[in-house]
Amino acid sequence: MPLLEVRDVGVRFGGVLALESLSFSLESEQICALIGPNGAGKTTLFNVVSRIYEPSQGQVRFDGHDLLEVPAHKIMDLGVARTFQNLALIPGLTVLQNVMIGAYGRSRGGMWASTLRLPPVRSEERRVTGRALQILDRLGLAEVASRPCTGLPYGTLKRIEFARALAAEPKLLMLDEPASGLTHGEVEELGVLIQQIRDEFSLTVLLVEHHMSMVMAISQKVVVMDLGRKISEGTPAEVADDPRVIAAYLGAPA
Amino acid sequence: MSGAVSAEQSAQRGPREWALKVGPWILLFVILAVLPFQFPSFRVEQFCFWMTLAIAACGLNLLTGYNGQISVGHGALFGIGAYTTGILITEFGVPLFGATVAAAVVCFFVGILVGLPALRIKGLYLALVTLAVATLFPLLLEQFSAITGGSGGLQITSPQMYRGEMRERPIRLESPIAGLANDQWKYFLFLAITVVIFVLSRNLIKSRVGRSLVAVRDNEIAAESSGIPVSKVKILTFGLSAAIAGIGGSLFALDQGQLYPSSFTIVLSIYILVAVVVGGASSIIGPAIGAVFYGLFSDVIIQQMPDRIQPARAVILGVLLILLMLLAPGGVVGGVRSLQANFASRKGGSPGSDPDLIM
Numbered sequence: 001m002p003l004l005e006v007r008d009v010g011v012r013f014g015g016v017l018a019l020e021s022l023s024f025s026l027e028s029e030q031i032c033a034l035i036g037p038n039g040a041g042k043t044t045l046f047n048v049v050s051r052i053y054e055p056s057q058g059q060v061r062f063d064g065h066d067l068l069e070v071p072a073h074k075i076m077d078l079g080v081a082r083t084f085q086n087l088a089l090i091p092g093l094t095v096l097q098n099v100m101i102g103a104y105g106r107s108r109g110g111m112w113a114s115t116l117r118l119p120p121v122r123s124e125e126r127r128v129t130g131r132a133l134q135i136l137d138r139l140g141l142a143e144v145a146s147r148p149c150t151g152l153p154y155g156t157l158k159r160i161e162f163a164r165a166l167a168a169e170p171k172l173l174m175l176d177e178p179a180s181g182l183t184h185g186e187v188e189e190l191g192v193l194i195q196q197i198r199d200e201f202s203l204t205v206l207l208v209e210h211h212m213s214m215v216m217a218i219s220q221k222v223v224v225m226d227l228g229r230k231i232s233e234g235t236p237a238e239v240a241d242d243p244r245v246i247a248a249y250l251g252a253p254a
Numbered sequence: 255m256s257g258a259v260s261a262e263q264s265a266q267r268g269p270r271e272w273a274l275k276v277g278p279w280i281l282l283f284v285i286l287a288v289l290p291f292q293f294p295s296f297r298v299e300q301f302c303f304w305m306t307l308a309i310a311a312c313g314l315n316l317l318t319g320y321n322g323q324i325s326v327g328h329g330a331l332f333g334i335g336a337y338t339t340g341i342l343i344t345e346f347g348v349p350l351f352g353a354t355v356a357a358a359v360v361c362f363f364v365g366i367l368v369g370l371p372a373l374r375i376k377g378l379y380l381a382l383v384t385l386a387v388a389t390l391f392p393l394l395l396e397q398f399s400a401i402t403g404g405s406g407g408l409q410i411t412s413p414q415m416y417r418g419e420m421r422e423r424p425i426r427l428e429s430p431i432a433g434l435a436n437d438q439w440k441y442f443l444f445l446a447i448t449v450v451i452f453v454l455s456r457n458l459i460k461s462r463v464g465r466s467l468v469a470v471r472d473n474e475i476a477a478e479s480s481g482i483p484v485s486k487v488k489i490l491t492f493g494l495s496a497a498i499a500g501i502g503g504s505l506f507a508l509d510q511g512q513l514y515p516s517s518f519t520i521v522l523s524i525y526i527l528v529a530v531v532v533g534g535a536s537s538i539i540g541p542a543i544g545a546v547f548y549g550l551f552s553d554v555i556i557q558q559m560p561d562r563i564q565p566a567r568a569v570i571l572g573v574l575l576i577l578l579m580l581l582a583p584g585g586v587v588g589g590v591r592s593l594q595a596n597f598a599s600r601k602g603g604s605p606g607s608d609p610d611l612i613m
Binding site (some may be wrong): 049088089091114115119 | 457469482
C-alpha cells in the first residue's frame, strides 16, 4: 500500500483552477520530486497535503488515514512535516528554539505544568533541547544554535527549516524548493544530505524542485505538472524522454 | 557533539558573567526591600498601586508582547477582578485572598469570552473589540448599581470584631508583624505576589508553551504545520492574560477598600498598554519597569511641577511617549538590549546573542 495517495484532487480559487483532478501515489522511503514550470500547482498540492488549502474535490490518504478529515495542526501527529518555499521561520526565537518548535507535537507540557516548571517539564525540556541540538549538529548548524534566526544566510535559513521539519520525527517529509538560493556546490551537497537523511531516519521525501540535476540524481520517481495537471510520471529517465514534458518546458513544437 | 552552544554551556560561564547576571537582581531586591522604610506612608501606598499596575501589564504582555494579540481592554479585566473581589467579600463574606483567587478564575473565563472573536479577526479589528469592552465596562457598572454600587462606589466590607461584637466594617490589611506598619506589610505582601507572578510568567515564556505563543505571533501557518493548535493557544493566552490582569485588579480592590467606575475607564486600559510598551513588550521584566516609569511620571514628577502645568499632564506624557518610541522603539528593555549589543559588537562578540541577560 502506498504511504501517500492523492486521488483526483482539484483546487479552485474563485474562477481559477489551480489543480485539476490530480492523482499520484508515493511508496514508503521513496524520494519523489514534483516538477513543472512556475504556476503548475506544485505548492498548491503541498498546501493541500499539509491541510492549508481545502480541495474542492478528491481524496488524500496518508498511512491509512483520510488526511482531509484531519485539522492542519494534527497532520504532524500522523507524521507529515514540511518546509516552506518562502521560509516560515519564527524570527522571535533562536535557531535552536525554532527547531524545538518542530518537536512541539512530539513533546509534552501544558500551560499549568510549564508555569510551575514541574520536574517532568524540566526533564522534557532537556530531552527536546538535546534532540534539537543533535539534529542541528547533523545538519551542520551547531554553530548558529543560539543565534536569533534573523540575519543568517538564505541557505542556512533553508537548512534550519529542514531541521525543524526533522524534529517533528515525520514519516513523510515535504520540502518546498529546498535548493532555491543555494550555490551550485551547495545544491549538490544538499542532494547528498537529503539521501543520507532519508536513509538515517527512514523517511519518505516529497520535494518540489527546479534544480533538474538534483532531481534527476536523487529521486526514484518524478511527477511532472503543468497548469494544474499531471502531464507525466515515472523514473527520472522516463520523464526526461517524455515529449509532453519537453513540450511543457521548451514550448510545443510547431 | 561538536561546537554546540547548549544550555549546559551557558550555565558554565565564568564567575564574572555569573556575577554580571545575578548581581543586578540582588541589587534590585535590596533596593525593593529597603524602599518602604525610606519613604513616607503615602509613597508606600503609591508603590502598592504601581505593583497592581505592573501585574496587569505583565498579563497584557503575555498576550500582546508574546502572542501578538492587541488588547486595549485590560483595564476592564482589571476592573472585573477588582469588582469580583469587592462583591465576593462584601456580599458573600469570602476571605480576602480567597476572593483574589476567585477573581482570577472569573477573569480567566471572561478573558476567554473576550478572546473568542480573536479566532476570526486579528490586529486592529481585535483591538476594536477590546476597545468596546473597555468602553462598555464603566457603563455596565453604573447600569447594575444594585450589586456594584454604581457611581456612588462600592465600599468593601467584611464582618469583623469591633468592640466585642461582629460588625460589617471596611476591610483593612493589618500587619501581623510588630515592627511593620500596615502599609509596609501591604507593600511586602504585594511585592511577594508580584514577584511570584513575574517568575511564573517567565517560566511559561521559557517553556514549550511560551515558544508556541511566539510561533503563533510570528507565523501562524508554520506554527500549525508544527502541530501547534493555533486557536487553542490564542484563546488560552487570552484567558491567562485576563486572569493575571484580574489578580492585579483584585489587589487594587484590597488596597483601596472602595471601588468607583471612574477608576476603570478606557484610560486605565491605555495606561496598562503604555506600561507594556514603555518597559518593552516581549521582555518579561519590561512591564514592571514600564509600570514604575508610569508611576514615577504621574505620582512623582508631575506632582513636583508647578500647578499651572498639572492640567497638561496628558500632553506631557504623550510627548514623552513619542520621544521614547523614536529613541527606543523596543521600550526601556529594548533600548538597553541594543546598547548591550552595540557594546558587545565593539568588543567583537556576536551582536545581541544573549537575550537571557534581561530575561
